[in-house]
Amino acid sequence: MGHATTTVRIISAENVRKILKAWDFDETVINSWYNDVEVPVEENDTFYVARIAILCGMKHFHASDCPIINAPHAKIHLRLTDKNHAWMVNALSYRILTKQFCQQKAVFPSYLYSLNIQTAALFTSYGIASLKLLISACHSLRVLAISDIVDDELVKIITISCPSLRCIRLSSCDGVTDDSLELIAKTYPHLLSLDLGGDSCPISDAGIKSLTQSCTEHKPLISITAKCNVSDKTMSVITESCPQLRALDVCSKILTDEPVIALIESCRKVEDLVLHYRNMTTSVINTIAQNCPVLRLLDVECDQELSVDSIGTLLRGCTIRGRLALPENVALNSDIDKLVSKLAPHLMKRSQEYGSLNHGTYTLYEMS
Template identity: 20%
Template sequence: MGQSVSSAKLTTRRDCYHSQRSYSRSTVLISPMKTEEAEVIDELSDFISDLPDECLACVFQCLTPADRKRCSLVCRRWLRIEGQNRHRLSLNAQSDLHPLIPSIFSRFDAVTKLALKCDRRSVGIGDEALASISERCPNLTRLKLRACRDLTDAGMLAFAKNCRGLKKLSCGSCTFGAKGMNAVLDNCPALEELSVKRLRGIIDGAAAEPIGPGLAAASLKTICLKELYNGQCFGPLIIGARNLRSLKLFRCSGDWDKLFPLIMDQVTSIIEIHMERIQVSDVGLEAISNSLNLEILHLVKTPECTNAGLGAVAEKCKLLRKLHIDGWKANRIGDHGLIAVAKSCSNLQELVLIGVNPTKLSLEMLASNCQNLERLALCGSDTVGDAEICCIALKCIALKKLCIKSCPISDHGMEALASGCPNLVKVKVKKCRGVTPEGADWLRANRGSLSVNLDMGEHLDVTANDGVVQDNGDGIPPVVAGAVAEKCKLLRKLHIDGWKANRIGDHGLIAVAKSCSNLQELVLIGVNPTKLSLEMLASNCQNLERLALCGSDTVGDAEICCIALKCIALKKLCIKSCPISDHGMEALASGCPNLVKVKVKKCRGVTPEGADWLRANRGSLSVNLDMGEHLDVTANDGVVQDNGDGIPPVVAGQIGAPGIASSSTARSTSFKLSGLLGGRSFMACTLRRLASSNGSSRS
């Protein structure tokens, strides 16, 4: 029964299908099985063919742009429906687009969002093309113009008259000026969002034509200005936009302190303000504090803003939810400003501090008073360590996302997050050298639901052909260094800049000494080896010819004596910013028989007398001593000022010595002092001539 019913339904459907369409049948005999399969296929295609245009349009809207383009080529009906229901279109706005505009927009006649982008090296569309587009797209609500440098004020006027329903305009790297912008504002009363970037046609200086307010001022809700030479010409527009909600200013030159008081007196509905690299100080922040509805504030690289301005904003803008501060490491905003935020802004949900140095005091108050704080980012803060992270873990109950970058924290701080911040779901740690992969793995293991993202910022370049290992990043962990040394036994050159992170030390260097007997060149910068590892390197690496030790706090006279005693093949030695003295230099007089050059820089314990003694006792040795000093001599008053690393006691004693030999009795004291410190023959000759002329005139 069931089969007969379905067969009847199938027959009825088949009859309807054949009544609608007629097509020729083949005279070749076809098996019954193949006939049924063909009829089923025809029936399925019939379902799609009978689909209404509206339903097919909904299907197209669910597809990706690539799939939508491919499907539009199936048949003419699909091509027509896809074109009639496409609302968003992006075109390459080169000059050859103009003759194609009628055919393009006859197919896409329902476009409401249009993007016209041109390459910098190409010639873009002109006024006629833009006017033609506006005539065929009267319902356009969004327009984006990029690098359309051939558009003028006349073209923007023609466009604005045809597209009065425009709601969003974004233009970048265009050349029309204030008249074209005013044309849009006067003819598009529904405009809600305006974004302008690098508008070349605006005249810089007092002669610039003011922009706005126009009819669009009443409906504008968002204004974004980027990289404008004279952004203040938009002042009338901003002041007249009474319903403005968001104001974003990026790298716009000029003094904004004069404009913000006028803006805040007229516009009271602003809830979001972004300021990046603009000239604004506490005066501007004082004016911004009058916006009592402010919820989002971004202060990015505004070095003239201080704790006082931030405190004024925090005191009045109690609805503040998001606060981003990039202090640019100017130390103008710190604990005082953040404490003011903690006291007044209890609704704070997101806090981003970049280049700001908060301490435990301000972070503790923020964690205690801002109970809704969910997102916290601390980047480039020299004062944020393990104690501060422990404080955050203990008191930030609502925290969900934590980002820490370039801060002096360690695994101990990460361990505190295992038991603190009960709502924490994601932790991102980047370029924090004290945090090891083992610490991150431990945190993941002890808190499985927590997503831990650790970025060490390291880059290790190993060249197997010539046996060179070079550290280009922030330091190689000892385990990695040991693994490289163990397997790369042909290693000849090894350069390590540990950046004083103490991640590489004796263990890694001992592994190198044990495995890399062919080592010829070793450079250690910001690494602290001890006598133990240096002795093993000197004993096992008999081919070591070039050695550099820079910025090592543990390399003293004992280590230099060890090198002098055991580095037989050493030819060149460089020591910089290490705590060695003349005693270490004396050891080089009898050690390192093949040594030909020694360079010592910024080692304050080594005196010129010590270097001279080494030269005298080992004549074939080239000794280069750089004290790293800079003396400023004022000849008028005989003042010697140290602008560098300090004057050694020996030099200071020579300067203060009362008896200085001179061939001219008439030379003044300041001339004697300048001649002594200059040490150049031409200066001495010049001073002698001046002194002799003074003596002859007096006589």
């Protein structure tokens, strides 16, 4: 029987003073840091910068100071996802670098399961350098999500330092080229999920092909997110190489229906579909209804307004268990609401949000 995994907090707010003192900050600096920065001080909350410090191997911090060391099967998740976290990394990154923390093996990287950095655009050069040091120490990482600073150099650091990755999410990765995809393909033959985003991302059809051609029945890539203006050829490559695909999320201004229909007809295990492309027609909606009896998520966005009839065809042929997002049809909103209520009563209307194609809003229905 396998061991149960748990998500655990590493350091509570009350321990931050101790950590900062270990870094030779005097009391004045510590008090100023507390007073000037809006940080989470609720009971049991976590200071994310403290995680950065420890994960980089702060030599003054000992395993006995944290009970997580006695839970070898725990999963640690590190998230830096708002601007205050970025400010803290910048403020302390100079100490991370000058203390030469990576000279001593850190205890915590062996426990780090996921790393989610969505504020890198706000990092200074010191902050980015300390982030690279952190990644280079996280050899057992399974899930990595980074935005804004991703380029071929960082991908190389990732592939050298994190051999066990199963899920890679690289948002706003305009600096990533086909060379990085070839490196990812060679390093991670058992990769399960890949997310590539960026309006100006220079990845080509050849790069996608190099990544997907190593997929087999026994080593399937089951989740692909491509926000890099996917072409018809790229979509065809995904269809041919990834028959076990479970989740697809694409955004494009040039994609057409034909390869999308071919993918839906071929990849019969798909559960999550996000299709944002201008040229979509009701033919795709009809194909989904005919080939996808059950979906967990369906999110479509296109220039064409979908009719009540097409949505009715969709909901009669396809049970959507969790989330449905449709391009807004202002003239028929009330009729569509009634139809969803009748054919998918477990889905409740939540909101109207702006779509990714920059031309309007879409309506969101989710499981109540």
